[in-house]
Amino acid sequence: QVVQSGGEVKKPGASVKVSCKTSGYPFNNFGISWVRQAPGQGPEWMGWISGYNGNTNYAQRLQGRVTMTTDTSTSTAYMELRSLRSDDTAVYYCARYDPEIHSSTFWGQGTLVTVSS
Amino acid sequence: QTVVTQEPSLTVSPGGTVILTCASSAGAVTRGNFPNWFQQKPGQAPRALIYSTSGRHSWTPDRFSGSLLGGKAALTLSGVQPEDEADYYCLLYYGGDQLGVFGGGTKMTVL
Numbered sequence: 001q002v003v004q005s006g007g008e009v010k011k012p013g014a015s016v017k018v019s020c021k022t023s024g025y026p027f028n029n030f031g032i033s034w035v036r037q038a039p040g041q042g043p044e045w046m047g048w049i050s051g052y053n054g055n056t057n058y059a060q061r062l063q064g065r066v067t068m069t070t071d072t073s074t075s076t077a078y079m080e081l082r083s084l085r086s087d088d089t090a091v092y093y094c095a096r097y098d099p100e101i102h103s104s105t106f107w108g109q110g111t112l113v114t115v116s117s
Numbered sequence: 118q119t120v121v122t123q124e125p126s127l128t129v130s131p132g133g134t135v136i137l138t139c140a141s142s143a144g145a146v147t148r149g150n151f152p153n154w155f156q157q158k159p160g161q162a163p164r165a166l167i168y169s170t171s172g173r174h175s176w177t178p179d180r181f182s183g184s185l186l187g188g189k190a191a192l193t194l195s196g197v198q199p200e201d202e203a204d205y206y207c208l209l210y211y212g213g214d215q216l217g218v219f220g221g222g223t224k225m226t227v228l
Contacts, residue, residue, distance in 0.1 A: 042204075042206055042219055042220070043157075043163060043219045044219060045208065045218060045219055059216060059217075060118070061118070093162055093163070099215075101151075101168050101172060102151035102168060102169055103153060103165060103169070103172070103174075104153070105165050105168075107165075108162070109162065110162055
């Protein structure tokens, strides 16, 4: 199971941190991928983090603004996005990622982040 | 920035067969791009259907199959059901860091 934190409203220039709590599987055997979807648009791949060693791979266009972390003691992953702009308004999803088969399999319910002044 | 292109929309009759494709601006799609396919219905999170070109998840109906076709990734739906009406997205991975890029999606209508 993958359960995300609740919706957020932020002002431009602020930061947001979304959590993704997992259960029912060994956290360090898989990674967590993050995907966002702006209203009426297709998904955008943001990156993923290894649950084993915390290694990350980020989409180039988000490099420098995004940080993905994990807390293995609580099987929770986090995604922080800084310097928010209005076009960061989107539903943010996390999913269990299996790097062996390159598959984001079990998805959270999504977290709506609204950036508005 | 690599662009991944899908048909914007397709219409298929119930019981019919349809092929959705996924092309890369970087050249031919190969197994090394580990093509994934997702189905998304309104108000829902994407649901994984196919991984690594042709791998099916335990919940993926047999009528969905993935392949490579003419330099593109392809998703074939055989015996389309009304409940298959949805948006379909492909995801390709690139480079040693295996960075992902989604296609723009195909809106499939069953009519």
